[in-house]
Amino acid sequence: MEIIIGPLILVAQVALNLFWWALVISAILSWLVAFNVINxxxxxxxxxxxxxxxxxEPALRPIRRFVPPLGGLDMSFIVLLLIILFVQNVLARLQYSIG
Structure with missing residues (x-):
């Protein structure tokens, strides 16, 4: 069982890391478009x-229902990044406890 769970946790951590970077790049791109730096x-x-x-967007949309924008700032992005950090931490502790 440990032989299967270890690699699955690693794949989940890599996927979460890639999604983290997709969120960050998406936010930066939206700021650059908003300030007319890029077209x-x-x-x-x-x-x-x-x-x-x-x-x-599919991951941000449900969060937007519960977290309203504050002063025009979309806080769902920050909430999702914190959720990803939490899940990565849980997965790291699970991997450590497995050995």
Whole structure:
């Protein structure tokens, strides 16, 4: 059983880490677009933005129902990052306890 759980925990940690970075890049991209640093009429920027939106929005949408924006700032991003940190910590402790 430990032979299966260890690699599964590692895969989950890597997936959460990749999703963490997708959230961070998505937030930075949205700020750059909001401040007109980059333009979404650029095909590359538009495709990267669409991809990041499609993978992050399903996780952010349920959080937005419970966490309203504060002064125009979307706090669901921070809440989701904290949830990911919590889950990564739980997985690390589980992996440590397994051996």
């Amino acid at each position: 979404t009429s650029n095909q590359f920027v538009n495709s990267v933005g669409s991809f990041l939106y499609s993978i992050t």
